Structures are given as structure tokens and as C-alpha cells.
Amino acid sequence: MTEAQFGGTTLARELMKIEKPLIAEIGEREHVAVRGPVDHVVDPIGARRDAARVGAVGVHHPERPSLVAALVGTVRDLATVGRHAVGPDAIGLVGKTPWNTTRDGYAPQLHRTGEVTGEVQDPRVGGERQTRCAARVEDPYQRGGHRASLARRRGQWPAVGGRVLAFGVVLASLATACASGGGIGTSSPSSTALAPQVTDTVIQSGLIVPWEVAVASDGRMFVTERPGTISIFESTAPMAKRVASTEVSGVRAMGEAGLLGLALDPDFARNQVLYVCASRLDQGEWRNEILRYRASAGALAEGDTILRAGIVASGLHDACRMHFGPDGKLWVVTGDGGLPSRAQDLASLNGKVLRINADGSVPSDNPMLKGQSSPSAVYALGLRNPGGFAFDPRTGACFVVDAGDQMQDEIDEVIAGANFGWPTVLGPTGANRGFADPAWSSGATTFAVAGAAFVSGPEWGSWSGSLVVATLKEQDLRRFAIDGAHATQRDILLDQKYGRLRAATAAPDGSLLVTTSN
Numbered sequence: 001m002t003e004a005q006f007g008g009t010t011l012a013r014e015l016m017k018i019e020k021p022l023i024a025e026i027g028e029r030e031h032v033a034v035r036g037p038v039d040h041v042v043d044p045i046g047a048r049r050d051a052a053r054v055g056a057v058g059v060h061h062p063e064r065p066s067l068v069a070a071l072v073g074t075v076r077d078l079a080t081v082g083r084h085a086v087g088p089d090a091i092g093l094v095g096k097t098p099w100n101t102t103r104d105g106y107a108p109q110l111h112r113t114g115e116v117t118g119e120v121q122d123p124r125v126g127g128e129r130q131t132r133c134a135a136r137v138e139d140p141y142q143r144g145g146h147r148a149s150l151a152r153r154r155g156q157w158p159a160v161g162g163r164v165l166a167f168g169v170v171l172a173s174l175a176t177a178c179a180s181g182g183g184i185g186t187s188s189p190s191s192t193a194l195a196p197q198v199t200d201t202v203i204q205s206g207l208i209v210p211w212e213v214a215v216a217s218d219g220r221m222f223v224t225e226r227p228g229t230i231s232i233f234e235s236t237a238p239m240a241k242r243v244a245s246t247e248v249s250g251v252r253a254m255g256e257a258g259l260l261g262l263a264l265d266p267d268f269a270r271n272q273v274l275y276v277c278a279s280r281l282d283q284g285e286w287r288n289e290i291l292r293y294r295a296s297a298g299a300l301a302e303g304d305t306i307l308r309a310g311i312v313a314s315g316l317h318d319a320c321r322m323h324f325g326p327d328g329k330l331w332v333v334t335g336d337g338g339l340p341s342r343a344q345d346l347a348s349l350n351g352k353v354l355r356i357n358a359d360g361s362v363p364s365d366n367p368m369l370k371g372q373s374s375p376s377a378v379y380a381l382g383l384r385n386p387g388g389f390a391f392d393p394r395t396g397a398c399f400v401v402d403a404g405d406q407m408q409d410e411i412d413e414v415i416a417g418a419n420f421g422w423p424t425v426l427g428p429t430g431a432n433r434g435f436a437d438p439a440w441s442s443g444a445t446t447f448a449v450a451g452a453a454f455v456s457g458p459e460w461g462s463w464s465g466s467l468v469v470a471t472l473k474e475q476d477l478r479r480f481a482i483d484g485a486h487a488t489q490r491d492i493l494l495d496q497k498y499g500r501l502r503a504a505t506a507a508p509d510g511s512l513l514v515t516t517s518n
Contacts, residue, residue, distance in 0.1 A: 162207035164223065165200050165498060165514045194461040198493060203238045203513075207231070210515040212262040212321065212451075215507040217269050223515075224276055226258035227251070230293070230300060236507060246300040248291065250280040255315020256335075260288070261322040263330060265358065272296065273358075275306070275330065277320035279313035286313040288320045288334065290360065306360030310349035310377070312337045317385040321451070326396045329355050329363055331379070333386040333400055340423035343382050346371060351422065353389075353400060353414050355379040367417035382420035382435065387450035387470075388504065389414070392482060394456070394465055399439065399482070401449040401469050409449045410438035411467070411480065411487045440480060440487035448473035450517075451503035457510040466490070470501035470514055477501060477514065 209226035216222070221233040221240070228251035232244040251259050257279035265273040272295040279288050288311035292303040311320065317335030325331050336343045336351035343351025346369055354377045355366055366375035389400035398414040408427035412420050413436075421435035428437045442449075451470040455463060467480040467487060477493040494501070494514075502517035 162205075162210040162225070162502070162518070163202050163498065163516045164204040164207065164210060164213060164221075165202055165494075165516070196459065196461040196463055200494065200497075201238055203236055203240070204233060207515070209258070209517055210502065211258070211260050212503050213505045213513045213515060214262050214264045214274070215505070215509075215513070216264060217508055221513075222262060222264070222274060224259045224262045226260065227253045228259045228278070230259070230262070230276060232295070232298070232300070236509075236511070236513065244299050246293075248276065248278050248280075249302070250282065251278050252281050252286060252313070253279065256318040257286070257288075257313045257315055260318065260320040261332065263322045263324055266324050266328055273303075274300075275322065275358075277322055277332065279318060279320075282308065287311060288313045288318065290322070290330075290332065306358070307332075307356065307377075312339075312342070312348070312350055314338050319383075319386050321386070321388050323389065323391070325355075325391055325398065328358075330358055331355050331389070331398065333383065333389050335383065335385045336422070340384070343384065343422045344419075344424070346376070346378060346381070349377060351381060351383045352378045353380040353383065353386075353398075369417055379416060380414050380418040380420065382418075382422045382424075383412075384422040387448075387472075388452035390452045390454050390467060390504075390506075392465070392467075393454055399452065399467060399487070401452045403449050404442065404446050406446055407442070407444050409442040409446050411440040411449075411452075411469070412436065412438050413485045439482075439485055440489070446473060447471040447478070450501060451505070451514070453504040453506045453512060455506060455510075455512055459510050463491075468493075468504055468512060470504045472500040472502065472517060475499050475501065477504070 204221075204223070207223060207225055208229070211224045211226050214222045215236060219235045220243070221236050223231045223233070225231060228248050230246045230248065231242055233240045234243050248259050253259070259276060259278050261275075261277035263275045265271055265275070268274065274293050274295065276291050276293065277288055278291055279286065282289065287309060289305050290307040291305050293300045294303055295301075311334050314335070314337035316338035318337065319333050319335035322330060322332040332354040334350050334352050334354065339350070342348040345351075355363060356377050357363055362375055362377050364375065366377070366379055368375055369378060369381070383400065383402050384405065385403040386400050387403055389398060391398050400412050400414055402410045402412060402420065402422070404410065404426055405423075410420070410427065412418070415436065418436040419434065420438070421430040421433075424430070425433065425435050427441040427443070430437060447469075448471055449469050450472050453468055455466055455468055457464055460466070463479060465482065467482055469478045469480065471478060475494075475496045475498070478489055479491040479493065480487040481490050498514075498516050499518040500516060501514055503513075503515040505513040507513055
């Protein structure tokens with residue numbers, strides 16, 4: 001099947017039987033769904049029974065963000081999928097090729113099972129009705145091979161819903177760490193006798209796509225859930241009491257958009273102020289806005305909007321993770337929103353690293369970029385889908401992780417005025433063209449890198465000062481050693497133990513908090 005035929009296929013009906021937390025995850029696809037023959041997209045992890053191979057179809061339009069769906073059954077047949085073929089833990093989507101197809105078709109939004117009735121017959125198969133078993137689509141970009149087959153053989157079914165994990169570490173020799181069993185980490189030959197032994201504990205469960213975690217100095221844990229909830233837990237102890245839950249008004253959660261980043265004010269202990277990034281409908285426009293809240297008597301009181309316009313929200317590459325830097329400024333990373341040209345457009349705040357004051361104003365020492373008459377909120381540009389960033393506690397240097405287009409994930413050191421090259425270049429090819437080369441890149445593959453955090457302190461032993469990156473596609477944590485402007489991968493942690501990993505946060509007590517996104 002040619003690319004044009006595949007790209008022009010649209011979906012007419014959807015059948016769905018799956019827990020609510022997974023609905024938003026289906027939208028995490030490229031601006032064009034998987035292009036090419038269905039053989040390039042083999043059985044995803046979580047395939048039920050003897051499911052046919054699955055091909056993702058439908059095309060995103062930049063101005064109409066919607067969910068890319070997946071067709072159950074071979075694209076060659078475009079067979080119908082009846083309600084009876086959809087298992088309790090499966091997604092069933094009915095594919096139909098219209099007589100006049102174009103490559104500008106929209107992927108549908110998903111509906112609950114009760115909202116869909118009947119079957120849709122593909123006109124090319126006449127009266128024949130070939131029903132296929134449904135497949136639970138965790139990630140259409142998950143290629144076949146070791147990981148997919150391993151998950152099926154072991155019968156692993158990542159739980160629907162999000163969890164927060166805490167990693168406690170004790171200083172131990174390599175021998176002790178290796179002898180501990182459990183298979184939590186895969187050490188490289190460069191590991192030293194002072195590598196830590198790492199333990200992991202689930203501290204909260206049942207969350208809906210927990211996007212970001214922050215821990216206050218008094219021990220309270222704040223979590224944003226992508227559908228629009230800010231949850232406050234009394235501590236990071238396992239199953240600590242949820243003391244407050246606040247719904248952010250106006251959130252439109254679709255695909256990768258919703259309630260996203262969270263940052264506590266540097267003076268939070270005194271002023272109880274925190275900031276969130278929310279994808280909201282505002283005067284008919286879908287925007288990522290930065291809102292300021294105040295914790296009061298255990299609840300949250302909404303304050304003002306410090307950044308209202310400039311970041312277009314999208315179901316693709318929405319990002320909007322944020323942290324206060326050691327300079328006291330609020331740093332925000334944004335994705336291109338599925339339209340790559342935005343990353344190089346200085347009139348847009350998408351595909352950028354932003355640096356602003358706590359009130360939303362522009363710092364006077366922000367860089368003056370080419371073509372600008374005065375500094376703007378843009379500190380660096382040329383990003384595609386930055387899943388996270390972190391500041392090196394030793395040097396204050398900022399490193400951002402950016403998911404590539406099916407290859408060349410990057411770790412980039414953020415320098416004032418840096419241009420990381422997207423969409424012109426991917427990976428280490430741009431230094432001689434005026435673009436900043438990455439500190440590390442994944443080469444001809446992608447891990448779907450997400451959150452990032454530095455671990456530090458004596459309890460981390462020789463790992464102190466390492467950057468830890470969560471991955472969605474590979475479903476693990478990856479430790480990188482940072483040497484100046486270079487990063488080297490050293491260890492893999494939690495390999496497929498908890499499924500897709502979204503956020504990574506260093507807590508005040510030295511532990512590392514990670515959220516799942518299943």
C-alpha cells in the first residue's frame with residue numbers, strides 16, 4: 001500500500017471499552033499518523049488474543065487538533081470491527097475509506113462505547129464482513145522485536161491510570177547493588193564501587209495521567225493530572241492522605257493537552273504560591289496559559305493569569321513543563337504543537353525555551369535574538385517536543401530533553417539565544433550551520449524521552465550529579481553522566497517494570513519521584 005493511500009484513510013466510527021485514563025494517551029502521535037505499510041507497525045504491547053496487526057491511520061491538521069486513532073485489522077482489508085469483537089480491555093476502531101480520499105482527513109475524537117452503535121462496512125470489501133479481534137493500543141510507535149514480544153510472552157498488562165513512584169537509595173558497593181536481585185538496573189562497565197543500590201516504592205496510584213509532581217519543604221506533594229485536577233497529598237509517604245483537590249477551570253484536555261506543568265514559587269514556604277500550565281479555551285482560542293494559585297487552608301485559590309497569549313495549545317507536542325531556575329526566573333519549555341515551522345518563528349512561543357519573571361514580565365537580561373528590537377520571553381528556540389528539563393545543581397546549567405521525529409531524541413544544553421535546529425536539522429549535524437549541537441542524541445531510534453531530573457547528594461554515591469530521563473516508548477529511566485556540554489548514557493533503570501514513565505522530579509529529601517502514564 002502506498003503512503004498516499006495510507007495517509008488518506010480516515011476513520012468513520014469508533015468503538016471503545018477501556019478505562020478513562022487511557023483516552024488522552026491515544027492522542028500522543030505525530031502530526032501525520034504512522035505513514036507507510038502496516039507491516040511497519042506491528043502488534044503493540046498489550047495486544048489481546050490473536051489480534052491482527054494494527055496500523056494507525058488519520059492525519060492531524062495543525063489548526064484542528066484531534067486524536068489520531070488506530071485501525072484494528074490489516075489495512076489491506078480495512079475489515080469492520082463489530083462491538084462483539086471488542087474485549088473489556090481493548091480499543092476497537094472501525095476504518096472506512098471514502099470514495100474520494102484526501103490526505104487532509106481528520107482523525108476522530110474517541111467516544112465512550114455507549115455513544116457508538118452498529119458497524120461500518122468498507123465499500124471495497126462488498127458484502128463480506130471480516131471481523132478482527134481488537135487490540136489495546138499502548139503506543140503505535142512501539143516497533144516490533146524484543147520489547148513487544150517480551151511483553152506478550154510475560155503477559156504484562158500495564159495498569160490503566162497513573163502512579164507516583166518514589167526511589168529511595170542507600171550507598172552501597174557495586175557488588176551489593178548487583179547482588180540485590182530484582183533487576184532494577186542494568187549497569188555499564190563504567191559503574192564504580194560507590195554506585196548506589198536503588199529501591200522503588202509506589203506512593204500513590206489511581207491518578208489520571210499525572211503530568212508533574214512538586215514537593216514543598218513542609219513535605220506536601222502537589223500533582224497535576226492532565227484532565228484538569230491539582231491534587232495535594234500530605235506527604236510523599238506511601239498512600240498518604242489527599243488533603244485537597246482543585247479543578248482548574250476551562251481546561252480542554254485532548255491528546256497531549258490539558259493540565260500540564262507545575263512549579264512551586266522559590267519562596268513557597270512563605271507565600272504559598274504555585275504556578276501551573278493549562279490548555280484552556282479562552283475567547284475562542286485554545287491556548288497554553290500559565291496560572292498562579294495560592295495554597296490557603298489546605299485548598300487552592302486561583303489567582304491571576306501571568307502568561308495568557310502566545311503559546312498555541314495542541315493535542316500534539318504540547319509540552320509546557322516548567323521550573324524555577326537557580327536565577328529565580330520561571331523557565332518554561334514548549335512544543336511545536338504539531339506545526340514544525342513554529343519552532344523557528346520568533347512571533348510564536350511554541351517550540352521554545354521561555355524565561356520570564358514570576359509576574360509574567362520579560363527579564364531585561366534575556367537574549368536579543370536576530371530580528372528583534374528588544375528581548376522577549378524566548379530564551380532559546382528550535383525544539384520539537386521537549387518532555388522535560390532540569391538544572392544541574394553543581395553548575396546551574398540547564399539541560400532540556402527533546403523527543404525526535406522517530407529518531408534523534410536529544411539532550412540539549414540551554415545557552416542564551418541557542419537554536420537547536422528543529423525542523424531544519426535533527427541530531428548532531430547543525431553546528432556548522434549556526435545551530436547548537438546536542439549534548440547527546442539517540443541516533444536512528446527514539447525513546448520518546450519525557451521528564452528529566454538531576455539526582456544529587458551523598459546517598460546517590462557515584463551517581464550524584466547525573467541526569468535521569470524518563471521514557472514513554474522504552475518504558476524505563478535512563479541515567480546520563482554529564483561532563484560539561486556532553487552527556488553519556490550509563491544505566492537503564494526500571495526496564496518495563498511500570499510501563500510508560502512521564503515525569504521525573506528530585507524531592508527535597510534527595511529521593512527521585514517518577515510518574516507513570518499508562
